[in-house]
Amino acid sequence: xxxxxxxxxxxxxxxxxxxxxxxxxxxxxxxxxxxxxxxxxxxxxxxxxxxxxxxxxxxxxxxxxxxxxxxxxxxxxxxxxxxxxxxxxxxxxxxxxxxxxxxxxxxxxxxxxxxxxxxxxxxxxxxxxxxxxxxxxxxxxxxxxxxxxxxxxxxxxxxxxxxxxxxxxxxxxxxxxxxxxxxxxxxxxxxxxxxxxxxxxxxxxxxxxxxx
Numbered sequence: 001x002x003x004x005x006x007x008x009x010x011x012x013x014x015x016x017x018x019x020x021x022x023x024x025x026x027x028x029x030x031x032x033x034x035x036x037x038x039x040x041x042x043x044x045x046x047x048x049x050x051x052x053x054x055x056x057x058x059x060x061x062x063x064x065x066x067x068x069x070x071x072x073x074x075x076x077x078x079x080x081x082x083x084x085x086x087x088x089x090x091x092x093x094x095x096x097x098x099x100x101x102x103x104x105x106x107x108x109x110x111x112x113x114x115x116x117x118x119x120x121x122x123x124x125x126x127x128x129x130x131x132x133x134x135x136x137x138x139x140x141x142x143x144x145x146x147x148x149x150x151x152x153x154x155x156x157x158x159x160x161x162x163x164x165x166x167x168x169x170x171x172x173x174x175x176x177x178x179x180x181x182x183x184x185x186x187x188x189x190x191x192x193x194x195x196x197x198x199x200x201x202x203x204x205x206x207x208x209x210x211x212x
Contacts, residue, residue: 001043003033003050005058014046023049027060029068066211074098074106076113078167107142107161114140114164118175121168122157125175130197133182147209148174150181166212173205 001012011032016039023037023046035046050057074081081098091109092099100106122138136150139158143149147170149158157178163171176199184191195202 001047001050003054003057005054005061010061012050014043016041025050025053025057025060027057027064029064031061031064033057063211070212074100075165077117077164110161110164111140114159114161117164117168118159118171121171122175125172125179125198128198129176129179131183131194133179136179136182148178150178152181152185155182162212166209169201170205170209170212173199173202173209176202 001014003010003012012035013028013032014035014037016037018039020036020038023035023041026034028034033050035050037046074083076093076098081093082096084097084099085102086092086099087101089099090101090104118140119138122136126133126135134155137154137156139156140161141158142162143158143160147160147163150156151158157175159171159174159178163174176195180191180194180198183194199205
C-alpha cells in the first residue's frame with residue numbers, strides 16, 4: 001500500500017496481530033506509515049482510516065522529519081558541526097566544523113565527555129535541590145525510549161548518553177526529573193509540582209525535547 005500526500009508518495013506497512021483490537025498509525029524513521037491492526041480488519045477499512053486521518057499523518061510526517069534533521073550530523077552540547085575526516089588528531093573543534101579521526105570511536109568519546117559534564121551538572125542541581133535526598137549514583141548509557149531512569153531502591157539515576165548532544169538545559173531538566181523521583185516514585189501532581197519547584201520552565205523543555 002502507498003499514500004500520496006502533498007506530491008510525495010509514502011509506503012504503508014500494515015501489520016495484523018491476533019492480540020490487537022484497535023488500529024494504530026505511526027510514522028517510522030524512514031517515513032514509512034506503519035499501521036498496526038487486528039487480523040480481522042479488512043483492507044478497505046484500513047484504506048479509509050488512512051484517508052480520514054490524512055491531516056494527522058501529515059503532522060506525524062512533519063514531526064518525524066524534524067526528528068531526523070535533529071539527529072543527522074555531529075552534535076555536541078546543542079551545536080551542530082560539519083564533519084571533516086582527518087588523520088592528525090582524534091577530535092578537534094572549529095567554529096562550524098569538527099575534525100574527526102576516522103578511526104575514533106565516537107560513542108566512547110561522547111561517554112568520556114558525558115562522565116565529566118553530567119557529573120558536574122548533577123552536583124550543582126543536587127546541592128540546590130529544594131528537598132533533602134540521598135546523593136544518587138550516576139550511570140550513563142544509550143537508551144532508545146527514555147532520557148533518564150531513576151532506580152529508587154538503589155538510589156541510582158541513569159542518564160541517556162544522547163543528552164551530550166543537546167543543550168545543557170535539557171540535561172538539567174532530566175536530572176531534576178529523576179531527582180524528583182527520589183521523593184515521588186510516580187508522575188503524580190505532587191511529583192510535577194516538585195519538578196516545577198526546581199525548574200520553572202520544565203514544561204517548555206519537555207515539549208521541545210519531543211523534537212529529538
